[in-house]
Amino acid sequence: MADKENKCSLIAGPMRGLCEEDARRRAGGDSSTGGGITDGASDNVRDFAESIIKKINALVAPKDAWAPKSADSALYEPFLWLGQHLAVAIFACVVVVCGLTAWQGAPRLRQMGASTGWTLAAVAGMATVPGAVMMLNKAVSTAFTAAFDSNEATLFKAILHDLQHGADKDVPLAKLLTVSALVVALAPATLVFITRNLGILAFVCMAPLVLASLARGGDTTAVKTWAMRLLGLMFCPFALLLVSPFVTLAHGSLVVDTVLLLAADALMLRMIFHGIPYFGPQIARGARTFVERRTDNRAAHAVVRAGAPDVYEQENTPHRRRTVNTPGRAVHQDRGVLLAAYGVRQPKRPGRFTAESAIARRREQTADSRSTARTAARRSRSAASPPAPGGSSTP
Template sequence: MAENESHCSSALAKPMREICEEDWRRSHGGGTGGGITGGASDNVRDFAESVIKKIIALVAPKDAWAPKSADSALYEPFLWLGQHLAVAVFVCVVVVCGLTAWQGAPRLRQMGASTGWTLAAVAGMATVPGTVMMLNKAVSAAFTTAFNSNESTLFKVILNDLQQGADKDVPLAKLLTVSALVVALAPAALVFITRNLGILAFVCMAPLVLASLARGGDTTAVKTWTMRLLGLMFCPFALILVSPFVQLAHGSLVVDTVLLLAADALMLRMVFHGIPYFGPKVARGARTVVERRTDNRVAHAVVRAGAPDVYEQENAPRPRRTVNTPGRAVHQDRGVLLAAYGVRQQQKRSGRPTPQSAAAHAAERSDRSAQIKAARSQVRASGSPPTPSPAAAPSSPAPAPATGAGRPSTP
């Protein structure tokens, strides 16, 4: 301070002296603000924290656009339509059972099941809005609590790395992290709109889906509707799935940025395509690693029991694998709902493959056809299979004449 006073002793007036001392403190990093660098670091962290709060508010909002009660002006027309549709379906079932009463017990069981399922469907229609609203609040509270209580979550680690990370003083690392957070606002907004519109659509469609139970207890459409709705509501937890990999960052802002982008991609994938099911692939990979690294028979038996060998039959159909896009998923759900009412959906003509796709498919099948031909020629060269002994063969008046090696002639 003595040096500061001697440096500013030439100031004649008090205001000029105060300005000189303030400039001296800022230039030497003193004072409460920590200098220009410290203030900028605090501003970056505050901005990142505000962006993270906005992302959490968009991904898991406390309030949804769906109606809160059955007497809502938006939900009441669908409830009226669903109840009358359930009663109409039940009347049709009763009429059919009455016309076919000569069949006895099966028709009585069908009419009893239809009566019980109709009452359950009508009662369940009124409880859907309240149940969905309570579940949405529970998901939002659980998601917020998980992120605020655990220090190993992605957003908490990003905030800590901005202050204590290994590259906290690297401007490029901070720029990448803040840019990734800003870019993450776009997927968060997309998830917000998709979730709210999807939940609204599924809640309004609930009476029509539940009315299909009156036909006799066909729960296929209800299960499909429930799984789609739960997939939309629980998609925010995709951000927690990357928490086990956060410890690998070791205070690196660049790795935190990569994990944030991966979490955004996984969340969008769960919104549009459901939960990825990669368990069998991981199990087979773990079995391969264990069999290559160790010769212990007990370990081999354990991994083979967890991931057994699966053999494909030679004549089994081998359709090409496809991923359910949102359009294809909606088309399938519509078919399930129509089938629950007994309406067969008109099958559209399958799409024709392009020349490139047909050539690739033919190349894939050529290798398999060559292997099958080689195996058959090897079996023929080794000789025909042994014929059964006369004692084991069944007695018959006259055996059919054989036209080939071990194969009876066809009429």
């Protein structure tokens, strides 16, 4: 015992207490705690991972947002005043125009009635936006927390379980990779926290200006675009739940859990900057190509072509295929939608075909021209050839 105490005296810091405690347990024959200092280190790793996971959850889906909670907030009140006066000004312009064109009769009366109703709805909706957004944010945070705490098949629960009962729980490298991935995941979580809060704040403050466009007569295009962008920001934490079906494939492997964690971070950041991923057209075109290559049945070809027809994508920048909108292009399109809701038409750049679409279209035009040339040549030969002898003649 003295030798062990002497050995522990050579250790400085908090590890000395663990060494002395382990020595006392070994001297007393207490084996109920298992491996002593080894199990203590394993528990410390799990506690550290659990603290990081709690911090990531708090950053990704916080209960409180930076957006104003009520319409009388000092930050939201100037935008509310501007939006209400803008809606009233638009309604006054509509009334003047309807009065000057009253000779048209019922259409102008219907327009003025629709503008009156939409103006009242817009002014009433402006005051309810902050409270509704705050309630929705709390609901999303509560649902996200409940989903991760109650379901054992979620990613973070699987990581905590595999740290104790995984197949590679005794491999130091696997634990190091998992803890390192959790530490690295703090950076995307912080970026998501800042982007979500700033984005929600901007969209809430912009709400009166967007809702004021309804006073023109009920054009809800700008309102729908604004609502979809706002909902995309608020529901982006649920991207972490999209990898839950793949958690069962890990089979208790910490390395696979680390890969899934990095994939979830990348998917969440993509949803922040590019919106919700939509792979439907790509999957449909892939299924059509698979069927066309595997069978020669015309009925099957007709079915897959009806389900996935040929579509030529329009693109402003040629020779570069684009599947999702970049942030700059998305902002440009949203600005165009908002200006169009107010009656201002934004000039559009001429669209061009992508390289792939231009090649496919050229091939089809070449095939059509060849078939047309063959048909014309066949008709000319049939017209120039003399009638067969002995044929019946018409009277």
